[in-house]
Amino acid sequence: MKCLVVDDSATMRRIVVNALKSLGHNDLVEATDGTDALTKVDESIEFIITDWNMPSMGGLELVKALRGDPKTASTPVMMVTTRSVEQDILQAAEAGVNGYILKPFTPQVLQDKINQILAAVQ
C-alpha cells in the first residue's frame, strides 16, 4: 500500500514512516505540510496520514482540499495529531477524515486504525 505521510516535523515523519515500515508498508512518500502534500498526491496514493498543526496549510485544510478533488475524494485519510479536544475531533470528522489517532501513539494503534479504515472503505 502506497502511503503519503504529511507532517512539518521531520522527527514525526520519521517516526510514522518507521512505524509503517515495521508494519510492512514500504512504499512511502513524505510531505512537509498540506501545500507540499497536494503537489505529491495522485491516484497512486492509497492512504494518507497527516498531522493537523502545520505551516502554510494545516491538516484540516488539506483534508478539505482532498475531498474537494474528484481524484482524491475517496482516498482514505487518517489524522495523527496532539489535538484531543472533542470539538477538534468533530471538525476533523466533518472535514472528511476516515480515522483519528492521538500522539503519542503506538505502532499497534496505528496498524489497528489503518485496518479499520481500509475495512470500512472497501
Add this chain to the structure above:
Amino acid sequence: MTDTDLRTLANELETTMTLVRDLVHEVQVGPCRQRLQGRLVELADRLAGRPDLTELPVMIVRAYSGLTEALGGIRVSREAIQSYAADRITRSQARLNEVSSATESATLELMNGIDRALAIIDELGREEQPADDTSARINTLRDELNQLFGHLQFQDITAQQIAGVAAALEEIEHQVQAVAMLFDQREIAGMVSAAPVAPAPPVSTAKLNYNADASFDRSTHRQAQADQAFAQAVNPRP
C-alpha cells in the same frame, strides 16, 4: 513652560498678592478708611475675608517639584521595567528555541543510531542461518528498537509545548510594553497622544502550526475517548 518660567510667574504672583494684602490692610485700618465709602470699603472687607493667597505660589512650586520628582521616578521605573522584562523575555525565548533545537538534534541522532542498529540486525539475519532462538532474539531486538522509535514522539510534543510558551511570552512582552507606555512622561504632558494599545486579535488555534496543549499522555483511555468522539461525530446518535 520651563521650571524657571514657573518660578518667575510664582514670584510675580506672590508680589501682586502681597500688594493686594497691603492694600486691604490700608483700607481697613489706615488713616484714609474714614474718607472711603461705599463700594471700595465693601470690596476691601470682602478681600480681607478671603484666604491668604500669598502662600499659593509657594504651594504650586512645591507641588510641581513633587510631581516632577514622582514622574522622574516613574520614568526610571518604566525604563527599568522595559529593560528588565524585554531582556528577560528575549533571553527566555532564545533559551526555549535552543531547547527545542537541541532536542530535535538529539532525537535525530538517536534515530540515526537506531537506524544503524536495525541495519545491523538485518545484516545478521541475512548473513547467517540462525537457530530459532537466535531469530527470536533478533525479532525481539527489532521490536524493542521500533518501540524506542515510537518513544521519540516526545520531541514533537515538547516542541509544540515550547512553541506555546514562546507565544505566551511574546504576548506578555506586548502587554508589558503597553503598560510601560502608560508611564511615558511625554504622553502625560500632552505632547504625545499614544493610541490605545489594542490587544492582539485572537488567532484561531486551528491555524497555528503548533498545539500548546499537546500532551505526553500515552494512555489507551485517551485514545479510546477520541475514538468515541470520532464515532459519535461520524454517526451522530439521534
